[in-house]
Amino acid sequence: MGYELPKLPYAYDALEPFIDARTMEIHHAKHHAAYVEKLNAALEKHPAFAEAMAGKPEMEALEEMLRNINAVPEDIRTAVRNNGGGHYNHSLFWVMMASPAGGGGDAPSREFIKLIADTFGSFDAFKEKFTAAAAGHFGSGWCWLVSIHNQTLQIITTANQDAPLTNGQVPLLGLDVWEHAYYLKYQNRRAEYVENWWNVVRWQEAERRYRA
Numbered sequence: 413m414g415y416e417l418p419k420l421p422y423a424y425d426a427l428e429p430f431i432d433a434r435t436m437e438i439h440h441a442k443h444h445a446a447y448v449e450k451l452n453a454a455l456e457k458h459p460a461f462a463e464a465m466a467g468k469p470e471m472e473a474l475e476e477m478l479r480n481i482n483a484v485p486e487d488i489r490t491a492v493r494n495n496g497g498g499h500y501n502h503s504l505f506w507v508m509m510a511s512p513a514g515g516g517g518d519a520p521s522r523e524f525i526k527l528i529a530d531t532f533g534s535f536d537a538f539k540e541k542f543t544a545a546a547a548g549h550f551g552s553g554w555c556w557l558v559s560i561h562n563q564t565l566q567i568i569t570t571a572n573q574d575a576p577l578t579n580g581q582v583p584l585l586g587l588d589v590w591e592h593a594y595y596l597k598y599q600n601r602r603a604e605y606v607e608n609w610w611n612v613v614r615w616q617e618a619e620r621r622y623r624a
């Protein structure tokens with residue numbers, strides 16, 4: 413038993429021209445694959461711990477490990493935090509996007525827009541704040557729209573591959589701002605990457621996660 417790299421729900425070139433095929437392929441087949449491999453390698457050192465997690469749906473077991481990171485054996489805790497977080501974050505990221513023909517960039521429902529507007533002033537103000545947070549995050553990490561205690565919306569950033577699962581934060585929408593996510597096409601222009609990313613955001617998934 414081990415974690416597996418999930419298949420992308422679309423082709424590597426599906427998000428063109430906003431995210432290029434080469435970036436998607438390296439990001440998924442190399443970066444994400446490496447997180448999965450290293451997570452499995454870490455867990456192999458503690459068969460009893462890994463065994464206790466077996467039998468649960470993969471994402472559920474991952475969430476449990478990341479939420480209770482202090483219960484992970486100490487010598488593999490950092491590896492699980494980084495690589496388990498990496499596997500978890502990327503697994504969410506892929507399904508939070510879609511090609512424009514497949515619903516990417518479609519506006520959220522009226523109720524969800526109202527919820528966002530009630531929190532951030534307007535839907536446009538939310539996008540501006542999220543874009544500024546993503547572009548301004550120092551170094552590698554992620555920018556998230558999270559729901560806190562199942563009601564309040566908040567924009568947060570996390571460093572490295574830390575997952576926003578602690579403190580009851582449920583990730584609704586996440587954007588990878590590591591350079592590997594955009595450098596081939598955008599080089600140092602992270603803000604341009606973020607602006608273009610809105611064209612492939614799958615709001616359906618964010619809403620589904622909010623309601624779940």
Ligand code: MN3
Pocket residue numbers: 439443502588590592593
């Ligand atoms: Mn990445």
